[in-house]
Amino acid sequence: MTMCKRELRKSRLAVLAKIDRLDAERCDFCINGDRNHSAAKSNCGCEAAVKIRQLGIHLYELTPVRKDDSGIWIENLRKSEEHVSFDTLTIELYRKMKVANMNDRAIVKFFRVGSRRLVKWKKDNGLSGNFKKEESIK
Numbered sequence: 353m354t355m356c357k358r359e360l361r362k363s364r365l366a367v368l369a370k371i372d373r374l375d376a377e378r379c380d381f382c383i384n385g386d387r388n389h390s391a392a393k394s395n396c397g398c399e400a401a402v403k404i405r406q407l408g409i410h411l412y413e414l415t416p417v418r419k420d421d422s423g424i425w426i427e428n429l430r431k432s433e434e435h436v437s438f439d440t441l442t443i444e445l446y447r448k449m450k451v452a453n454m455n456d457r458a459i460v461k462f463f464r465v466g467s468r469r470l471v472k473w474k475k476d477n478g479l480s481g482n483f484k485k486e487e488s489i490k
Contacts, residue, residue, distance in 0.1 A: 438463040
């Protein structure tokens, strides 16, 4: 059963409200952490953080597919390489995704990770600047 836009929006808002309530229940490590506060939140194993990550995945599922998600290419990738995960992301695969007109939002949704994690991965791999399709052809 597919939901109409209004029902999807209502469901997304309900999930966001749950996340906001759970945010107040985070442990001291999540709240104070170290200087890299956001990394502590995303890696914490406390009950609230785990539930928030699960709700985040559910939120992605409630997000409508955009035209630039290159759905056909994504489905072919999932079928051909069932073991694809963010931990196995390579520069070559990232470039193929960009050439297939996937923006970072679509890549994050594909791997079900947070955008900060992708930004860190890009920075670690020297891809933090604007990526041009022509670069991948060289």
